[in-house]
Amino acid sequence: MDWLDPHLRKLVYSSVVAVVSICGQFTTVIMATEPNTATVGPVPAEPKAQWNVAETNALLDHLVSNKSEVGDGGFKPSTFTSAATALARANLLTAGPPKTNKRCRSKWNTGYTERSKTIAMSQELTGIIPEALESKEGLH
Incomplete structure (x- = not known):
């Protein structure tokens, strides 16, 4: 300059x-x-879902009846959306917030051991609800 x-x-x-x-x-x-x-301050967490036996069985029944919608990575998001809708229509809620597609997916992915998933799928073949699914202890 x-x-x-x-x-x-x-x-x-x-x-x-x-x-x-x-x-x-x-x-x-x-x-x-x-x-x-x-x-x-932090954003408050959503209340945790509380699953009763009837809701759990209804979720399993819905997933078994829609097993044809399973893709390479598991059930499609639309399957969990329809499961949440079916649970709401069945009016099985006894405690906690309503079940959403996210909560249904979480229950399926983390709420069951591989053994419980196998038992649930075998229900389709036998038509019998195994004793492990009739009590809360059998779900984890």
Whole structure:
């Protein structure tokens, strides 16, 4: 910037300093006015689903009757959506929040051991509900 007049160079430098200062002040104002998640607190967790035996059996019955919808990675999301709808229509809820497709998928994926899944699928072949599924102890 040697080609600029010294007076003009001083004016350019002071303009740059003024713009940087204004940007810093603006940033401070924005940070002071936006809510901070650390001060607001954590988002409350959803209430946990409470499954009774009738709901569990209804879920298993629905999944067995829709086993043709199983893809490479397991049941499709639409199967769990229809299971949640079927549970709501059956009016089996005794405690906890209503069962959603997410809760149905979670129950199937984490609520059963491989042995329980095998027992549930064998129900289709025999038409008999195994004793392991009639009590809460047999579900885990």
